[in-house]
Amino acid sequence: MKRKIIITDDGSSTIQIPEWNEQYHSTHGAIQEAQHVFIKNGLHYFVSENKTKTIAILEIGFGTGLNAFITLLESEKLKLNINYHGVEAYPVALEELKQLNYVSQLQAFKKEEAFHKMHVTPWGATHSITESFQLHKEQKDFLEITHQEAFDVIYFDAFGARVQPELWTEFVFEIMYKALKPNGVLVTYAARGSVKRALKSIGFTLERLAGPPGKRHMLRAVKNV
Secondary structure, three states, X not given: OOOEEEEOOOOOEEEEEOOOOEEOOOOXXXXXXXXXXHHHHHHHHHHHHHXXXXXXXXXXXXXXXXXXXHHHHHHHHOOOEEEEEEEOOOOOOHHHHOOOOHHXXXXXXXXXXHHHXXXXXXXXXXXXXXXXXXXXXXXXXXXXXXXXXXXXXXEXXXXXXXXXXXXXXXXXXXXXXXXXXXXXXXXXXXXXXXXXXXXXXXXXXXXXEEOOOOOOEEEEEEOOX
16 A cells, blocks of 8 residues: 655654555644643653553554654653553554654654664564663554553554544454553544444543644543452
């Protein structure tokens, strides 16, 4: 399937799939979306609620590594120890990654090597990207996830329900629920009614929050047990 690099409204790049009219990130701003949805309302929220310095994160849709890279930067700012688990069925090619401008847009030149290392480290094993950031990537379908109470936060960043509705079902969210520890948090850019109903049916407590630029709402789901 053909893919191309485009520039979003905040100046940061993303990958577009023209056949689906779908992007890996919001066209209104890839970095702005990542920071608002996953960092502010996911990572920062969990830290403020639980006062912990060691956090296990599962990302559904590792993709370009943008969410992981910003999380790595935050781990150093906030003095956190992050164990990051990224799942991706179709890894981005290195030639595509070379065209992404996240390092320059985030002014993170000192961490350029870390961004590169995140992508070249072998799949299926845990690697130390920095002293405070451990990364484990798995190339597999989201439906194959079998973790039980292993993660504090889930970044649910799959392609939208318009193009892949099978990824936004009760069956998938039950897998997510089981993978979270008690009081764990799942955040996603999506806010459509079918997604809310699926999350609620599994047992999540939901919050509909203000969305990132260009989107009215997003969802935060908490596993209260």
